[in-house]
Amino acid sequence: MLLAHRIRLAATPVQCEYFARAAGTARRVWNWALAEWQRQIASSLRPDARALKKHFNAIKYAYPDWLDADGRPWLRAIHRDAHAQPFAHLAKAWTRYVAARKAGQSAYPPRFKKKGRCRDSFYIANDKFRVEGKSAVLPKVGRVALAEVLRFPGKIMGATVWREADHWFLVVQVEVPDETTLRRRTGHGVLGLDLGVTAAATLSTGEKIAAPRPLRSALRRLRIRSRRQSRKVQAAKTAAGISGRIPKGMRLPSSANQVKGARRLARLHARIARIRADFTHKRTTRLCRENQAVAVEDLHVKGMLANARLARSIADVGFYEIRRQLQYKARRYGTVIVLADRWYPSSKLCSACGQKNSMLALAERAWTCSCGVHHDRDMNAAMNLQRLATGALAARTALPVASPAATPGTVAGMVAAAEGEVTPVRYEHGQ
Ligand SMILES: [Zn+2]
Numbered sequence: 001m002l003l004a005h006r007i008r009l010a011a012t013p014v015q016c017e018y019f020a021r022a023a024g025t026a027r028r029v030w031n032w033a034l035a036e037w038q039r040q041i042a043s044s045l046r047p048d049a050r051a052l053k054k055h056f057n058a059i060k061y062a063y064p065d066w067l068d069a070d071g072r073p074w075l076r077a078i079h080r081d082a083h084a085q086p087f088a089h090l091a092k093a094w095t096r097y098v099a100a101r102k103a104g105q106s107a108y109p110p111r112f113k114k115k116g117r118c119r120d121s122f123y124i125a126n127d128k129f130r131v132e133g134k135s136a137v138l139p140k141v142g143r144v145a146l147a148e149v150l151r152f153p154g155k156i157m158g159a160t161v162w163r164e165a166d167h168w169f170l171v172v173q174v175e176v177p178d179e180t181t182l183r184r185r186t187g188h189g190v191l192g193l194d195l196g197v198t199a200a201a202t203l204s205t206g207e208k209i210a211a212p213r214p215l216r217s218a219l220r221r222l223r224i225r226s227r228r229q230s231r232k233v234q235a236a237k238t239a240a241g242i243s244g245r246i247p248k249g250m251r252l253p254s255s256a257n258q259v260k261g262a263r264r265l266a267r268l269h270a271r272i273a274r275i276r277a278d279f280t281h282k283r284t285t286r287l288c289r290e291n292q293a294v295a296v297e298d299l300h301v302k303g304m305l306a307n308a309r310l311a312r313s314i315a316d317v318g319f320y321e322i323r324r325q326l327q328y329k330a331r332r333y334g335t336v337i338v339l340a341d342r343w344y345p346s347s348k349l350c351s352a353c354g355q356k357n358s359m360l361a362l363a364e365r366a367w368t369c370s371c372g373v374h375h376d377r378d379m380n381a382a383m384n385l386q387r388l389a390t391g392a393l394a395a396r397t398a399l400p401v402a403s404p405a406a407t408p409g410t411v412a413g414m415v416a417a418a419e420g421e422v423t424p425v426r427y428e429h430g431q
Helices: 013-042 049-059 080-102 213-240 256-290 300-305 308-317 319-333 377-398
Strands: 002-010 121-125 130-132 135-138 142-146 155-164 167-175 189-195 201-203 291-297 336-340 366-368 374-376 422-425
Touching: 002 155, 013 049, 013 080, 013 121, 013 155, 013 167, 049 080, 080 121, 189 256, 189 377, 201 377, 213 256, 256 291, 256 319, 291 319, 291 377, 319 336, 336 377, 374 377
Parallel strands: 189 291, 291 336, 336 422
Antiparallel strands: 002 142, 002 167, 121 155, 130 135, 135 142, 155 167, 189 201, 366 374
């Protein structure tokens, strides 16, 4: 199983400066390759990443664009992997785009990367670096201290150096042997999991998990800092005599305080991301560890239902991430993840009598069925999902060879069938 460990680098200022330049190089090469690619498509050629790379290698030490003020090729100061990998990434991005369009999904073609607007990162191949305890030896910069020891044993497949706010990280991809990735479950429950906005998760066992509290206060602080920052930008615009949009290609002069504010804001964004990641990791691990089957909604539904106001709260909880983590952790714990069909009306069915309440509005948090049972909306949905999980589990034991047919448009079709399979179920199962 391919796992990645993200380790913070305790890099010296000189090393950080190199990382920034290498990431800038990767970005610039990506943009160059993308421009070439687009140009070739426009003149109805078939672009090819390898040919493009060859072309780039021929010009990168010669063309004026890639020479510094003294006429020397500045790419020589950057390790080769940083400017070779963008071609592979670009080819992959196009392939993915074309595949998505063929499958009828909406997709955007690869875009140009803008400084400050894209992830700063660059790649290092596995034979170009090594990890030794609490340090790593990277090309061009030598030994860099790591904040922690590499967690996974196994073959190192490669690494990416990656910036978040003002820290650099080394993300090491490791092919970990199965005997170390597979874990023993501590329970064999069958669980329905309703992801929601009021409670981040409602379990069919009756438990409600709220979104982490630090997140709420951090979000308040985020609003304050964002506002301060946008006022600074606004002030700079007024000083430059611009109203409305900043013209393309123009750079506003930024004050020292603006730079400081931007860094503070970036740090806060990073902290929020960490709080969220901590929360989802702990919850998803627990759910996979304690249950043999977990049913969740294929949340495309809610994404589409969502109006702008809801979308914010949905992004806050990180629904997509919860489901993604459940899916890969399920493989480690041998848990079956049951994805409810996107049309499955988990909230509208009465979990006691099975009747469907089509009149249920999105805002109704509780309702009473005609059979007399009073339902908490989320709890009822979780119960219905649990029934799906039970049904899917029974179907699996009765028919051990049944292949989990993918529901069109769900992630399930793309997940490899391993121990913890993802079993999509259709609407009928629940009835
Ligand atoms: Zn009922």
